[in-house]
Amino acid sequence: MNSNGTLAKTTHFITHSRVWKSFFRHAYPDNDLDRALVMNTNFLLHLMPVKVSRHSLKATYSFGLGVISLFLFVELVITGMLLMFYYIPSIERAYSSMLDLQFSVPLGLLFRNMHRWGAHAMVLAVALHMVRVFYTGAYKPPREFNWVIGVVLLLLTLGLSFTGYLLPWDQLSFWAITVGTNIAGAAPLLGNQIRLFLLGGPEVGQAALLRFYVLHIMVLPPVLLAIVSVHLWRVRKDGGLARPEEGKS
Amino acid sequence: MAEMQTRDEIFPATPNKTYALMELVKRSTPSVDRGPDDTVMSWPNLVLPVTLLAIGTTLFVFVVSLFLNAPLKEIANPDVTENPAKAPWYFLSLQELLLHMDPTLAGVIVPSIVVLALIALPYLDHARAGSGVWFDSARGMRISLIVALGTLLLVPLLVLLDVPMVKVGENLVTLRHAAFGQTLLGAIIVPLAAMILPLALLLLILWRLRATTREIALALFTVFVIAAATLTIIGVLFRGPGMQLFWPWAMPAPH
Numbered sequence: 001m002n003s004n005g006t007l008a009k010t011t012h013f014i015t016h017s018r019v020w021k022s023f024f025r026h027a028y029p030d031n032d033l034d035r036a037l038v039m040n041t042n043f044l045l046h047l048m049p050v051k052v053s054r055h056s057l058k059a060t061y062s063f064g065l066g067v068i069s070l071f072l073f074v075e076l077v078i079t080g081m082l083l084m085f086y087y088i089p090s091i092e093r094a095y096s097s098m099l100d101l102q103f104s105v106p107l108g109l110l111f112r113n114m115h116r117w118g119a120h121a122m123v124l125a126v127a128l129h130m131v132r133v134f135y136t137g138a139y140k141p142p143r144e145f146n147w148v149i150g151v152v153l154l155l156l157t158l159g160l161s162f163t164g165y166l167l168p169w170d171q172l173s174f175w176a177i178t179v180g181t182n183i184a185g186a187a188p189l190l191g192n193q194i195r196l197f198l199l200g201g202p203e204v205g206q207a208a209l210l211r212f213y214v215l216h217i218m219v220l221p222p223v224l225l226a227i228v229s230v231h232l233w234r235v236r237k238d239g240g241l242a243r244p245e246e247g248k249s
Numbered sequence: 250m251a252e253m254q255t256r257d258e259i260f261p262a263t264p265n266k267t268y269a270l271m272e273l274v275k276r277s278t279p280s281v282d283r284g285p286d287d288t289v290m291s292w293p294n295l296v297l298p299v300t301l302l303a304i305g306t307t308l309f310v311f312v313v314s315l316f317l318n319a320p321l322k323e324i325a326n327p328d329v330t331e332n333p334a335k336a337p338w339y340f341l342s343l344q345e346l347l348l349h350m351d352p353t354l355a356g357v358i359v360p361s362i363v364v365l366a367l368i369a370l371p372y373l374d375h376a377r378a379g380s381g382v383w384f385d386s387a388r389g390m391r392i393s394l395i396v397a398l399g400t401l402l403l404v405p406l407l408v409l410l411d412v413p414m415v416k417v418g419e420n421l422v423t424l425r426h427a428a429f430g431q432t433l434l435g436a437i438i439v440p441l442a443a444m445i446l447p448l449a450l451l452l453l454i455l456w457r458l459r460a461t462t463r464e465i466a467l468a469l470f471t472v473f474v475i476a477a478a479t480l481t482i483i484g485v486l487f488r489g490p491g492m493q494l495f496w497p498w499a500m501p502a503p504h
Binding site for chain 1: 309
């Protein structure tokens with residue numbers, strides 16, 4: 001028996017085994033029935049439809065910006081959880097825990113870098129996603145409300161990035177947040193109250209650091225996750241990605 | 250009944266079949282508003298690109314992180330002001346506006362109007378035609394391009410008009426300050442006019458062109474995107490100590 005035969009036999013043995021079938025529910029999808037079934041029987045795949053329009057698959061239509069934003073968020077959750085094992089949200093220890101992460105924690109520098117650059121990339125990807133959706137007219141009925149959800153998601157992304165910006169507790173973060181919250185303080189009537197509410201005091205200090213930390217790791221990520229779920233569900237329920245009327249493409 | 254005849258013609262009932270067509274209903278298919286169209290199986294046509302995007306995105310961030318370290322300056326010190334003290338890059342367009350007008354106008358009113366306009370957009374431009382098409386039409390693309398170029402020229406021009414260039418006593422101040430000082434006129438009316446008059450002119454031209462709602466939306470959104478991008482680039486690359494303008498290659502070190 002040649003090696004190809006062995007490979008085919010092994011593959012067949014694995015994909016038809018009891019364990020494989022219990023996990024994937026059927027053999028590798030090599031026919032249209034299985035290709036349809038796999039989309040409905042796999043938890044991650046069920047987010048996608050069984051069939052998809054060719055127009056939606058064109059790279060130059062969507063540029064994959066929504067998918068990129070989603071995976072950047074996943075990457076940020078994972079690296080963020082790793083950073084949480086070392087980061088301490090106190091003005092005495094925050095900066096030294098940053099130094100620890102950079103210089104003595106194995107791979108600490110790498111994961112901090114990935115969290116930082118991933119966050120910048122996510123703000124950019126979400127903004128570009130909105131620009132794409134606008135210029136392709138994808139906010140038109142029946143997708144109006146999903147556009148509104150998208151605007152909320154953009155604001156949440158900015159909030160997540162901004163609250164994370166203070167945490168290193170270095171000069172860059174301290175003065176950026178001072179400038180940023182001063183903008184909020186300029187609001188008429190309630191401006192000062194809003195600033196006080198965000199900072200927990202008149203200046204950026206321990207109260208502000210703790211508030212930003214709790215917002216950054218405990219409040220905003222679950223809220224974003226919940227609203228992203230609705231966003232993706234609505235993409236499916238509104239008929240997938242927007243595409244022109246038949247015969248007009 | 251006409252429907253009964255049609256049904257029996259299409260799907261005649263036979264005693265050896267355990268199933269039958271029960272009813273013909275006039276309505277849309279599950280794919281909203283359309284019949285079955287040009288589709289392919291998601292496995293692997295959609296699953297594969299999504300998986301590649303997941304790997305590619307992670308790999309991109311990973312590789313960048315191998316070569317570029319996240320910034321970490323000295324420990325925060327409320328007594329030593331960073332100069333320039335800049336907000337994160339995505340708020341630098343707002344910080345730029347703050348240099349040119351009353352803080353309530355720049356930091357609250359303008360961003361609130363932008364967010365409210367974005368939320369209202371799909372309820373104002375609600376025609377279904379043009380959904381899923383880049384720039385709607387050739388004319389829509391032309392309008393967007395011309396408006397983008399105009400905004401790209403006008404925004405830096407307005408910023409340059411507001412740099413300190415007039416000597417008043419010892420100090421160099423902007424034309425705006427020299428003419429109006431810190432009055433309502435100088436801090437609110439003039440900056441407001443600088444924003445509203447070009448927009449009004451744009452809307453007048455669009456009205457003369459009998460522009461559709463979608464074309465007006467394209468023009469206004471383009472103004473917003475290009476203005477925000479231009480102000481952000483000015484903030485990131487051209488603002489140095491004291492928030493003065495410098496060429497990026499002649500930028501003094503922050504102190």
